Amino acid sequence: MxxxxxxxxxxxxxxxxxxxxxxxxxxxxxxxxxxxxxxxxxxxxxxxxxxxxxxxxxxxxxxxxxxxxxxxxxxxxxxxxxxxxxxxxxxxxxxxxxxxxxxxxxxxxxxxxxxxxxxxxxxxxxxxxxxxxxxxxxxxxxxxxxxxxxxxxxxxxxxxxxxxxxxxxxxxxxxxxxxxxxxxxxxxxxxxxxxxxxxxxxxxxxxxxxxxxxxxxxxxxxxxxxxxxxxRATYRQTIASLARATEIAGCTPAGHARRVAALSLAVGRDLGLTGPELTVLEYAALMHDIGQLSLVDPVPAGATAGLPAAEQRRIALLGGAVVRQTGVDAAVAVVVERQADPYPEQPVAARIVRAVNAYEEKTRDAGPTGPLHALAELRLGTAGDYAPEVVESLARVLARPRGLRERVPARRTGLSDPAPGWVTHG
Amino acid sequence: MDAVPPRARVYVACVALLAVPCLLPLPATHAPWWATGLLAALCTACEHGVRRGFGGTFYPVLLAGAFLLPPSAAALVPLPAALLSPVEHPPVVPRRVWRAAQPALAVWCAAQVHGTLGGRDAVVGRDFPYALLPAGAAVLAFCLVLTALDGGLRAAAGLVPPRRAWRGLLTRTLAPVAVHGLAGLMMAVLWRSPYGPVAALLVLLPMCVSWWVFAQYHRERAAHQATIRALVQAVDIKDGYTRGHSERVGQASVLIARELGMDDDRVEVLRFAGILHDVGKLGVPTRLLRKDGPLTPEERRIIELHPEYGHEMVRGISFLGEARAAILHHHERLDGSGYPYGLAGDRIPECARIVAVADAFDAMTSTRTYSRARPVEAAVAELERCAGTQFDPRMVGALVRALHRCGWHPAVTADEPSHGGGPAQRAPSTGAPR
CATH class of the missing domain: 1.20.1450 (particulate methane monooxygenase, chain B)
Structure with missing residues (x-):
């Protein structure tokens, strides 16, 4: 300081x-x-x-x-x-x-x-x-x-x-x-x-x-x-509410979308993204699971990272279709659509969302050693699924003291409330 | 749609003919030609940028021209912008003529008023606060001419009946033009100061930034409204039988709120409350929503969670205000037997009582799996029967009065009644939706 x-x-x-x-x-x-x-x-x-x-x-x-x-x-x-x-x-x-x-x-x-x-x-x-x-x-x-x-x-x-x-x-x-x-x-x-x-x-x-x-x-x-x-603030709130639809429908655990969004933003900042790119990243991270609303049978605990690649891609495409309807920037829909592709073909934001989502799902109920194991698994997966530079950046972000990584608002319940002020200006 | 009525063409031609005499004394005036040229170029550049970004006209340069130049030279300033800037819709020629003639006339009048009151000397002599008086008068004249010509065109084109063509135009334009006028005055003063036109140009920068931000604001607001619509569509996809129900409940809520004399902001909030009242159905399994046949008590309990789900979803959207309470409580009943909290009487928020009536009304007048659509009269009779026990009589009365006055013509974008004609299963006591 x-x-x-x-x-x-x-x-x-x-x-x-x-x-x-x-x-x-x-x-x-x-x-x-x-x-x-x-x-x-x-x-x-x-x-x-x-x-x-x-x-x-x-x-x-x-x-x-x-x-x-x-x-x-x-x-x-x-x-x-x-x-x-x-x-x-x-x-x-x-x-x-x-x-x-x-x-x-x-x-x-x-x-x-x-x-x-x-x-x-x-x-x-x-x-x-x-x-x-x-x-x-x-x-x-x-x-x-x-x-x-x-x-x-x-x-x-x-x-x-x-x-x-x-x-x-x-x-x-x-x-x-x-x-x-x-x-x-x-x-x-x-x-x-x-x-x-x-x-x-x-x-x-x-x-x-x-x-x-x-x-x-x-x-x-x-x-x-x-x-x-x-x-802009109102718009963010609406997007976050839309993202909570999956949590309320029971497709994903409470707070998942918010946690993925916050961690994705931290990684995005660490990788040097700015302004509009961060906004796209945040919106995409908030809505990355929205495709599950269209499924007839929900995925167990909303954990998509463990599904076969083809199934993951299908859900991602469904999500992209929903996002396109919402009138959000088309770049957000692209990120949501491509989140399950192999990383060399993905835009940076989609790589971040994919790695962070997998990390979040793997650490969810894994106890105190969960983060280490999850990171190790992600590193092993860098051959095709997770981009190495994103995984390294995630490790750097996670190594920081918690208070600096994620400003937690004073009043918050379990569901994905928007964390205030992550996006600066566009 | 592109056909312009001949009356409008004649009107535009008349205005153009009126503008010609303003320019006639040009050869005799000793106008500073380079200043006129520079202002005209500036005006063209601004017009080009602003129209591409947002639409509308950029007045500070025009008004600065009126404060700096003799009337006939000032009238020349808007011409190049009108002739060079792109025209989006045909017919091109009348539009260009109109865009040239209308501001030319207005600027000419403003410059005339400004000059008569000795404004140009006040600008050169930096005679403040006196300089504000001719400038204010000139802005008023500018506004009057603009709105008079605008209203005339609206009447001639048959867009509005002649009697209403001018209503409210002046009050709407005066405030923004007055702010632009102050910027124009500052431009004119700096232009004539030792610092010269460079300093005057700086005045335009904040104005341009303000226009740009305003355009961004409009784009963002449109995106936001699309997202709200998407929330509603998501419910419609799950619960296909009630397609269009949300929008119609919004319209019925607006009818009631207007009838009760609520102010515009509150009416708008109630429209959102009506549109989003069932958003919590996103959390109810699709299987239950689409189930044909009677529901078990367990299933009914799950469906009755939807107000709480909905409230949980929209809780974070601050602009919805009391609409959030309406979403939570729209299934409460006046006698306290509703859900989720069993509130009674005045404990139920007013907006929730409005949405409850609108919801029941639309449920009865539209076709559901469990019932055919009933005529409006039958629905009204049913509402009146339940007023006092289930519904607030004040809201029911307001809906009945509004229906008498304007009738019920819901305009819904996605209104295609799809019904399976399943076994008749009536909701308890009235046709209130589940």
Missing amino acids: TPLRLIHAAAALTAAGSLAVTLWTGLDDRGVALAFGVLIAVGELTRWNASQTRQTAPLGAAGSLSYALLGADAGRPAQHDAAQVVTVVLVAGLLGAVPHIWSGRGHTPDHLARRILTAGFAAVCYQPLSHQGVFAAWGGPAHALLLLTLLGLTSLCGAVLAAALAHCRTRWPFGPLLREELRGLLGIGSAVCATGAVMALAVAVIGLWALPVFCLPLLLVQLSVHRYAAV
Whole structure:
């Protein structure tokens, strides 16, 4: 957990130093500081958890970045320094975080640390040089481009920081996490950057009137992102319910689909899958047994891994047909259909689902030595059925301490409830 | 379907003729040509991207044009987009003409209003908050012209009766156009600032992202609805005799809920409750569901587990709200003799009482293995007979009133009565489904 401590310590040090400097020198441009503080606080209040590791407050992020890059107020050069930027972001962030801390949602320290460090980075890059008049030659359009470049750099740093924090919290591999963060920059991240730049420029031109005028369009962005996240969450719940149909029908034991999905996701992350691929993997793992609904006589205990290959393939094809009807992404149906094929012909997701499903079925009632025996059996089966790299990855995932492997939600019954927040964004 | 009535063609031609005089004073105006060209190109690019992703029009560029340019030059901005962007449905020519003429007229009016109130000077002089007033007036004019022309087209094409053609159009468009107007104003101000058009372009990025996310939202929602349908289809596959039953119960529940004056959100939840009320039958062995002939007490007990199975399945779907309670309790009876919990009277959730009536009504009016379909009047009489003991009289009364008013014409996608004519086996006391 050293990198986590390091990041938190750096953020705390920055915050304390800036607070001390600001207390010593006093606030400049109080009106501007207050307006931006309110904007950031409101943005933080409307923050929500997009997933286990990501949190989204586009308005707060854009507000803090634009305050860090503010060079003038209605044509008059701005007086505030980098320390004041960090102080305002800190105070507004703390005020905005009160309800989140109160309800115990999300990793507020991580979020604040990220916010302070990114705003501090942007401010340190811009404010001292701006005060010395270095940018005086960069008038007009060049100034807008300069701000954009700085914002791009800042977001890159922010992405690395976020990936490092998520890596420390979850122990998922750093590379795919960073790739996922960088992909997020293309979507909502670019909107945040553009808004930060526009607000800084617009305040420089027309003063504080720019904030309310331009907040409304950004709220529109935030609203649509929120609705998108909500409908995605609902969709996941529906898929998980569909997956539970097999458990309720008595085809598979309670919780099987959820356990396979959680373990498949962990293996998928370990193998470096990201974003949409993980979503497909999760949905396919949840629904991998759905073909058994179409069987007249249920398979004993739903254990398909022990059946003859032809029978396994028939059930997989039945499942694929059901999944195609559900209107889920066609890639999910392909994974479900191909889960019983020999691994050289399978897509990666199907290899993962097959190996994890077999592992889950073999360890089910096998007692304390079950996992070892199951892994040994899977390794023996790598000649044709189970992909060696997937089995090795499964062994790596299983070797991790349990708390890091599988975040178990606080309240859960035996059936396959969706584990919250495994899928980040698409 | 593609045939456009001649009236609509004449209407489009008239609007196009109206738009021509807006462009006539062009040679005499001192418009900044490069700005006009740039805005028109931007508009074309945005239109192209947005239409491909979602459909609809992208207004910030148009409104920025209205705030920056003289009226006749501003009216030029939407033309290239209309002439170059692809048209999905024939006939191509009237559609292109309409897409060019309608926004041209609207932008011309907006620019005229904006200019008359001194808005262009306010934009150049960064005279805030005064600049908001002409901009607001221009947005209002833009909206008025758009909706007036739109309503006219709807009436001329015979899509709606002329009296209702304009109803609700203005209130629906005003809010989104106002937000786009603010973005357009910010664009115009930055365009005229020392930072120039580069800064103005940045305003478009958040708007485009918002459109993209919104399109994603719609796609995801459609997929979600397909999945809900799949849940219902899964039940229909198992229990072939009741095909279409779920959808019809949904419709009957909506009828009752509307009659009781519930708000739209609750009506929607009740539709889901009706559609999904038997989803727990997925957990009942197919052999029992399809059994011809009397059930043993043991078999009946297994079938009576289906409300609990259903509740267990949908428990995790949070948007269903009180529909989950309706699924659990739709076999409770008012006198307390129902299952699973034997609740009585007001202890039964309101939505469950609605679904119970709708369920029994459809069970009686459709053909089952154990009974032929009865006429609606007979079913209503039976419901009224059991009101108070089995059903809530308020719900029965609401259904009867609704049936009187609109009749019963269930439209079901998969409605093909398949019946085996097995031995008559009546459910206890009424035709309530098992």
